[in-house]
Ligand SMILES: [Ca+2]
Ligand SMILES: [Ca+2]
């Protein structure tokens with residue numbers, strides 16, 4: 194069966210480039226489509242299987258109600274918007290998606306028969322107003338932190354639509370919001386909107402003051418693409434936004450165009466729907482969704498978001514029409530991004546208490562401070578152990594307390610082992626040598642491989658990304674803790690890897706992370722994905738290296754971590770449903786084995802241009818050992834010149850004065866030498 198797929202992969206990249214010179218795209222959802230290309234492809238395949246006839250719908254006769262929770266990430270300023278501003282946004286979602294008569298949403302479109310309700314009952318049966326306020330530095334939000342918002346405050350996405358309101362997105366990038374799609378990873382589900390593009394009052398600012406940013410992002414969450422997806426495309430039904438009755442649109446519309454017709458391949462050729470919520474026009478100019486969009490939404494809800502609108506769930510969340518809301522006392526709850534730390538490391542706690550508490554009383558037995566009345570205290574622990582945390586909250590109706598026993602585990606950062614360390618998996622024990630496999634989802638993970646032609650010996654470690662469908666999951670090979678402080682030499686991490694993709698449209702990722710604070714924070718020291726990760730041809734069958742030349746080298750300088758005697762390093766596979774990834778010959782030490790490893794990042798070393806008639810450059814050299822030199826000889830072996838490799842990397846070698854013919858360029862260091870042929874041709 195052919196999978197209909199919007200041409201997002203190329204378009205998303207091009208569109209961003211085009212828009213950057215013209216207008217800032219207010220919606221950051223394209224990044225999700227790129228990041229989760231495999232999940233989107235699966236979503237469309239499942240959709241087409243369930244609804245093979247374009248336009249056919251599983252719409253039931255009754256209106257579907259979706260319970261909503263709004264998480265406000267703020268830092269105590271005006272971005273901590275009022276309950277009324279939140280309610281004004283929910284009102285707009287209902288006006289727009291129900292086409293309520295006499296409202297801004299009563300445009301030239303249809304009623305989608307979906308409505309939204311701020312939850313009155315929380316996931317554990319708590320009385321709630323459906324709003325969670327979190328005083329956190331995450332309010333100043335970077336989109337790569339998207340899963341952290343959810344980790345701090347996220348309600349079961351099969352029961353609630355999680356909406357996040359933040360102070361800023363990507364340092365004032367101009368992005369007003371972004372969303373996930375159906376059938377994606379639960380840890381990213383929901384959408385994010387800037388506080389000043391949320392609701393119709395308070396901090397909401399023109400031209401995004403009528404709540405249509407959320408109406409637009411909600412459209413993505415319900416499975417809709419932009420009306421200008423894939424430009425004019427080739428077909429109004431099966432390309433672009435995959436909705437038959439939305440005419441194709443070449444580029445996004447901004448501002449408030451009266452009318453436009455940017456594509457003429459629609460039959461009949463009609464005007465663009467500049468008033469559609471899924472375009473980029475100003476809030477005041479958006480007022481409609483089509484019947485085709487309604488059908489797609491209804492089908493998506495039927496297929497991927499079935500539980501959320503079931504009657505049992507509307508009852509359980511206080512969203513049925515008979516529910517009479519009552520004033521709620523404060524309900525205690527709190528969170529932290531890390532629960533295992535070293536002695537002395539700061540831990541940021543945040544209150545996620547419900548119903549707008551006016552007072553917070555924290556207890557951190559064993560911590561410094563040991564109590565706090567802040568909403569977001571930072572606490573550290575001087576001694577190793579396991580510590581309880583408690584929070585008492587209060588509002589005008591009443592209060593609540595919560596104690597989490599043993600929430601925080603504190604360890605002494607014991608000095609790790611001194612390098613050298615090496616592991617080629619030849620013992621056939623797995624995981625060997627103090628290596629720990631980190632497999633958070635309990636599914637596909639690193640295993641021993643004895644089938645491939647290995648980088649060395651008979652065994653390696655591999656990840657099967659081919660059958661792995663939990664896209665976005667990370668699986669780590671955590672090396673033992675190392676003492677790099679007392680190592681006394683430049684520490685280098687080296688390993689070999691092999692990989693092939695299963696489609697040019699997506700790729701798994703291999704990243705190397707390092708931590709010096711007992712694993713609280715990891716920094717990325719190396720990463721490869723896509724063509725830079727691939728060492729073999731794209732194939733849909735399991736990739737099995739059949740030659741040692743299928744392997745590439747990673748050489749990573751860890752000098753930045755040489756000030757710590759407890760460095761944790763892990764090699765992490767982030768899956769996107771690609772193909773097999775192998776690692777072998779992991780080595781941490783000060784020496785390279787052979788010049789090729791010493792010089793070679795992971796590229797083949799070449800000279801260019803070749804043939805040459807002037808300056809020649811060397812490509813593919815990531816590391817130049819201080820002692821490395823370059824010699825040039827002619828075909829008779831006569832020495833022409835000799836100079837430090839570092840000079841050659843900086844200035845190249847001028848062969849303009851040499852006679853035509855073949856020359857041998859050698860790179861030499863104490864670890865070996867490598868020769869290249871260069872032809873001079875004037
Ligand atoms: Ca269309
Ligand atoms: Ca047209």
Ligand SMILES: [Ca+2]
Nearest residue numbers: 617649650652
């Ligand atoms: Ca091996």
Ligand SMILES: [Ca+2]
Nearest residue numbers: 636637638668
């Ligand atoms: Ca896993």
Ligand SMILES: [Zn+2]
Nearest residue numbers: 220222409419
């Ligand atoms: Zn969008």
